[in-house]
Amino acid sequence: MATTATGEIGAGGRPVAAASNLSARMARSWRRNGAGYLFLTPWLIGFFGLTLGPTLASLYLSFTDYDLLTPPRWAGLKNYEYAFFQDERLRHALWVTFQYVIWAVPLKLAVALALAMALDRSVRGVGLYRAAFYLPSLLGASVAIALLWRLIFGADGLVNHLLFVILGIKGPGWVTHPDYALWTLIALAVWQFGSPMIIFLAGLRQIPQDLYEAASMDGAGPPRQFFRITLPLLAPVIFFNLVFQTIEAFKAFTQAFIVSGGKGGPVDSTLFYSLYLYIEAFENFRMGYASALAWLLLVIIGVFTAIAFLTSRYWVYYEDEGR
Amino acid sequence: MTMPGTSRKSAAWQSVSRHVILLLAAFGMLYPLIWMAASSFKPDNMIFTQPSLIPSVWDFSNYASGWHALRVDFTTFYKNSFLISALAVIGNLMACSLTAYAFARLNFRFRRFWFAMMMGTLMLPYHVTLVPQYILFLNLGWVNTYLPLIVPRFLAVDAFFIFLMVQFFRGIPREIDEAAIMDGCGPWRIYWRIMLPLSTPVLATAAIFSFIWTYDDFLAPLIYLNDMRQYTVPLALRAFIDSSGGESLYGEMFAMSTLSLLPVFLVFLAFQRLIIRGVALGALKR
Structure with a gap:
């Protein structure tokens, strides 16, 4: 000093x-x-x-050929050309990933918002319900849950057993059927609606109650209140959840890996982008191509985020606007 | 306009029906978890034929045989997992709080620039650094060691925790630092003796989430650990699918899966408030 x-x-x-x-x-x-x-x-x-x-x-x-054994060789745009024009498997992986994002994210957010609203108005035991709804999200990232999913939706798994006992239907092997395997993963994602729900709950608490009181004085019913008060005032929170969950969905890896046994099958129906990248890098040792895939993903996520931010001007209103 | 009496009655009805719906939903949500835990106590042939949630016989043999079902037993896997998680937590707390303190309280040239860089890394998907980091660690001879899983934590690569701590540190009144400076405290002492003790909530939140994320992490161990004696619990569970081939070891798999969820579940029970508040801050992912 x-x-x-x-x-x-x-x-x-x-x-x-x-x-x-x-x-x-x-x-x-x-x-x-x-x-x-x-x-x-x-x-x-x-x-x-x-x-x-x-x-x-x-x-x-991403501009080289590299297999870890010999030094990287400059390949110019070859990797990108292959990705854009020739790689059928990549096109398929993109299609699978987009389907996953487009179904899982809105469904997850809708369930999260519905339950957050059901929990909002000082329901007794909120803490317990909230814990019960959140627990799957906390545990869901683990391999154990993915294994569980594999067994629940297996050919002789829990779901088919219940279907048989209750409805007398003999269900297919959901995780081994190319038409349904992706849906089991979407269901797994929706099951983990807990964290957006908690964020919605926090957002709902910020909405002044007297707005609802004034609206019902003016004769606005619940649907009108929902569309005229809840949704607009919650828009920033919805926006945050949407962007965040979309990015997370694009990055999903572990669950697809475990449920499909590391192959993205059956018939590549669960070949998530991240899984394909992993296979190219660490099973086929095409490090150059995998790097190009990583940069493509960065661009895709960037474009999605940019679209969200650009369109947000038209549907997200911040209360402190017009400072 | 309805009579006050009837509206009170309908409000009571609403509350009851709301609770029924919520209870059903909660039960549906937790059903798979309860079913897994219950199945882990059932003999293999009863798991799918008997969907009841309370086993008619409590059979602990799945746990005993599951523990030794692989070439290496689960004692090793748990030791490995806990070692890696503990070091990752320590690394994250130390490195991220140092960085956050610098951003929140110290003045230095280009601070805004570095802060923007740090926020930029928050948005970067892990895929971009995956391959070059692997090549780097391969050349350092770190593949098949725990170093790739631990060293990055001591270099504050989890920008998310930095961000969380910066937010918290900024909320601590500056008068406290100023008084300490008057008393002749340097930045290190302010950081160590004042900031850290005042920041236990955010440190606990960061510790909890870095424990859970490291304990559950699958991709990094999958890439860097090849020897089964080094496996973490998630890798061992995955080896279960491979080794059981036709998946005849259902009971053992359920037992070990249930057990593997227990640490995170206990952390949740103990720190529920902190975890929920952490998520509600609007920044946590899970």
Whole structure:
């Protein structure tokens, strides 16, 4: 602390020699910046070594052929050309992933909003219900749940057993049938509506109750209240959940891997984009192509996010607008 | 306009029907989990033929045989999982809080720039760094060690936790730091003696979520660990599908799956409030 004390006295306008002035300024600059950068050091190493460096390396590798054994060979646009014009499996993986995103995200958000509204008006035991609805989301990312799903929707799994006992129907092997396998994964995603529900609940609490009271005085029924008050005032929260869940859905990997036994089957019907990327990189060792796939995904997610943000001007109103 | 009496009656009805619906929904949500736990106590031949949730016989043999069903037993897998998770939690807490303190409280050149960079990494999908990081760790000779799973945590790569902590640190009144500076405390002492002790809620939230995410993580162990003696619990469960081939070991698989959910479940029971509040902050993913 002694150096800073002299530094401050020097800065206080007392005549000091130029040399000591310089050292005082350096000491002050160190005091200003040094501590910050010292605290930042671990992050800076991680940022350059594990994030920025690899990101640039990935961009470079996407223009090469690389199998880990021989050094990367420059291939120009070959990987991208293959991805755009020839790779039927990629086209299929994209189709599977889009279907998953388009069904799972809106369904999940609709269920989450419905239950958040059912839980809102100070229901007794809110805490217990909320815990019960949230638990699947917390556990759902695990391999154990994916295994469970595999067995529930298997040919002689729980679902078919119940179908047989209750309706007398002999159901198909849902996870082994190409028409249904993706739907089991969509169901698994919807089952995990807990975190958007909690975010909706927090959002609903922000809506002033007197708005509803005023509306019902004016004779507006529940549907009208929902469309005229709840939805517009909740728009920022819906927007957040939508963007976030969409990105998460594009990144989904573990559940598809386990349910399909690591292959994306049957007949590639659960070949999620991330799973395809994994197979290309770590089973076929096409590191260059996998890097190109990673950059394509980055662009796809970026485009989706940009669309969401650009259109949000027309449907998301923030209360503090018009500052 | 209805009479006050009838409207009160209909309100009571509404409340009852609401509870019935909510109870049914909650039961439906939890049914698969309860069914799995119940099945883990049933002999294989009764799992699918007897969908009741209370086993007629309590059979613990699935747990005993499941524990030793693979070449390596689950003692090793749990040790590995807990070791990796514990180190990841420590790394995340230390590195992310240091970074967050710098962003929230210290002044240095280009702070805004670095902060923007940090926020940018939040949006970056893991796919982009996956391959080059693998190549890096391969060249460092770290494949088949736990280093690729642990070292990044000590370098604050989970920007999400940094963001969470920055938000929290900014909420701590600056007067406290200023008083400490007057008393001659340097940044390190302010960070260690004042900020961290005042930040237990956010540190606990970060610890809980980094434990759960590391414990459940599947992709990174899948890529970096090849020797079964190094497997984490999720990898071991996955090996169950491979080794049982025709999936005849249902009971054992259920027993080990149920057991593997227990740590996260217990964390949830113990820290429910913190977890729910963490999610409600609008930033947590699960």
